[in-house]
């Protein structure tokens with residue numbers, strides 16, 4: 435008999451620590467006390483559920499979803515699966531994405547980079563995984579951009595993503611990077627991840643098989659969420 | 675069985691509002707409304723309350739680029755999708771006020787939820803905070819300062835070793851509802867949870 439018994443603990447040595455001085459903003463925004471650990475209860479094992487009724491027809495098409503006209507930049511498809519730590523697909527999970535335009539500029543009033551806005555690029559999209567945990571969206575490849583941290587720090591091209599999973603305990607925000615980008619290894623935010631293996635798990639792989647000729651290159655990117663803890667009970671004979 | 679590592683977290687960055695509350699950030703026409711703006715889908719049962727607060731950094735500044743999400747039971751302690759009040763989603767998301775950074779949630783006072791061993795937890799609202807400079811989203815809980823009897827027997831509050839820090843989890847009654855500030859560090863650093 436298998437009993438579902440909450441979620442497996444988050445591996446805090448695998449995630450970035452709170453305080454990472456080379457990413458300067460973390461210094462004043464990182465808790466100093468250790469977080470208090472406890473096994474998940476119903477409050478963490480439940481979470482909001484979103485139906486396909488919230489989605490518009492162009493929500494997963496960032497190339498066209500702002501004005502209907504095409505955004506400028508290399509057209510790409512990003513696809514993959516949302517799975518949990520034991521490899522089970524996570525169906526019906528909302529994935530939200532946001533990014534800079536192909537020139538590395540965000541559509542935001544506090545954005546100071548001199549690269550121009552693209553009048554046809556809003557910069558956000560969303561989709562819900564299918565019954566096999568599969569998701570897909572279309573966009574333009576974002577540009578790298580400089581940011582105020584060190585005197586000359588640049589972010590590698592990246593897409594931010596937010597995933598819900600099936601419970602509040604699984605809630606996750608992270609970033610997708612692109613295979614072959616040398617800027618990945620120079621970025622203080624990427625560098626908050628303790629291991630090379632961890633960083634590589636956020637690098638999307640170019641997939642020529644699923645690219646669309648004369649249209650869009652495809653990148654494969656799987657997202658892994660926390661898994662449920664399972665305890666096996668043996669049926670024991672009385673007295674043994 | 676093959677195991678996979680959870681995707682490592684990365685900061686939500688300064689522009690999380692573009693992705694999660696685009697209408698708030700001035701990007702109109704993509705989604706009709708920002709998700710999580712309201713926890714109500716009609717007239718939920720229970721006592722209406724307003725939760726107001728701020729996320730404050732180690733220098734005492736209120737964050738203006740944070741996103742705060744809450745998840746809670748309905749007035750009878752049931753969750754949406756598990757027999758909860760159909761007029762109540764239990765989930766809210768706030769980008770904070772444009773100028774002050776303060777978040778506000780119109781919700782209902784949650785009922786008590788069972789702990790895995792059957793004991794009842796005190797009424798609480800689960801919080802999740804992301805922002806630029808926060809490398810891994812922060813989980814915490816808001817309890818109610820005026821629920822003293824329930825708080826004393828709460829399975830989590832009763833095991834907090836630093837008793838003087840419990841007050842950081844207590845929302846104080848204020849005009850129109852409750853006030854709950856989240857302090858990322860410094861004196862009165864909020865208790866965060868590793869769940």
Ligand SMILES: [Fe+3]
Nearest residue numbers: 589592594687
């Ligand atoms: Fe970014």
